[in-house]
Amino acid sequence: MVAGELSGDLIAGSVLKGLKARWPADFIYTGIGGPHMGEQGFNSLWPISKLSLMGYVELIKHIPEILLIRHRLRKRWLIDKPLGFVGVDAPDFNFDLEIAMREAGVPTIHFVSPSIWAWRSGRIKKIKRAVDHMLCLFPFEVEIYKHAGIDATFVGHPLADKIPIVPDVASARAKLGLTGDGPIIAILPGSRVSEVERLAPIFFAAMKLLAVREPGIHFVLPVATSSLYSILQPLLNKYDELSLSVVDGRSHIAIEASDIVLLASGTATLEAALYKKPMVISYKVLWISAQIMKRQGYLPYVGLPNILLDEFVVPEFLQDFATPQALCTAVLKQLQDFGLRDSLRERFTHLHLALRHGTADRSAEIIDHVLRKKKRL
Structure with a gap:
């Protein structure tokens, strides 16, 4: 298995839990993963941080090391073929690895469809070469793959299984030691x-x-990490008049405890939606990365709640539009409009129920089926 970043590690950890419940205890799981996979006994040959890079420009300077890692994995697994390979997200890294594995007779399963419905739809041809079976987080993705002749199954999102339908705000605030009657804003940059x-x-x-x-x-x-804290420390010193609690990780509890969330685009936006929270989404990349991405044919949205509901249900401020004044105004709008907050809670509840599908067990069932079909089990 190879997971490319922490959101993929969370998903892969769920898959491993399902596989371990289904398969003998002496099976070995190895590749590249993070802490959630490690909790399930996964043996990571390289730290997941080696693949957790953002943007085209940032990626370029690390390409030689990334290519060397992939070469070593391919060589290792072509000599000692695994029963199967599961690539979790990281499509630019995993698809080439999956092609090599599949051509060598190793069944390949990919979990987390790349956003071909949003941009770079031409990748579907490469996916057809690389993947025996695609595991989809979202139900609408399955039809796209079936139309292209690729086996695919909607398995739900593990966060939807993990997060309660009704968040326990009081308990979350107690865990973080938050008191008082004022509004609480979770900040996730x-x-x-x-x-x-x-x-x-x-x-x-x-x-x-x-x-x-x-x-x-x-x-x-x-x-979450000491390196992030070192970046934030000068800002914490500069804005020491703020009423602010800095907590060690536990982003899910911070979101659950909040009234509104101000956050970077990414998996955390889905987490906030599953906790039924109003939110303001923002994102910035290097100028040249933004120009490349614009030409790839994105949907008008970048936040997962907006993509899944096919509407700007929560505001997004990207690149030069991400100003302190714009973010402040948008957060206050979310905070003060109680009708909007009620509407979001209802829509996010429907979304939550649609994504709750027993991901760990369903994923393990499909992986088991593919390996048996290919006579690897």
């Missing part, structure tokens, strides 16, 4: 260093404006 470097200064400036316009507001900032 990203999980990668490059994301935080670009978004955190804008988010902190917006927080200062919010504190002036909404006295009594309190912010919660989850920080």
Whole structure:
């Protein structure tokens, strides 16, 4: 198995849990993974951080090392063929590896469809060469693959299984030691260093404006790693007048405890939707990366809640539109419009139910079926 970043690690950890319940205890799971996979006994040959890169420009300087890692994995597994290979997200890394494995007779399963429905639809031809079976997080993806002659199954999203339908806000606030009657805003400027470097200064400036316009507001900032904390420390010093709690990781509890979430585009936006939270989404990449991405034919949305509901249900501020003033105004709108908050809660509840599908068991069932069909089990 190869997972390319922490969101994929979360998904792969769920898949491993299902596989371990189904298969003998002496099976070995190895490749590249993160902490959730490690909790299931996964043996990671390289740290997942080697593949967790953002943007075209950032990727270029790391290409030689990434290609060397893929070459070594391919060589290792062509000599000692595994029963099967599961690529989790990271399509640009995994598809070439999957093609080599499949041509050598190793069944290949890919989990998390790349966003061919949003951009780079031409990749469907490469996917057909690479993948025996695609596991889809979202139900509408299956028809796209079946139309292209690729076996695919909707298995739901593990976050939808994990997160309760009705969030326990009081319990989450107690776990974080949050008291008082003022509104609570969760701040999530990203999980990668490059994301935080670009978004955190804008988010902190917006927080200062919010504190002036909404006295009594309190912010919660989850920080997952020491490297991210070192980036944030100068901002914490600069804005030390803010009513702010910095918590060690636990982003899901911070989201559950909040009234509104201000966050970077990514998997966390789906997590916020599953916790039924109003949110404001923002994102910035290098200018040249943005120009390349514009030419790839994106949907008008980047946030998962908007993509899945096919509507701008929550606001997005990208690139130069991501200003402290714009973010502050949008957060206040979400905070003060109770009718909007009720409407979002209802729509996000329907979305949650649609994505709750027993992902761990369903994924393991399909992987088991593919390996048996290919006579590897």
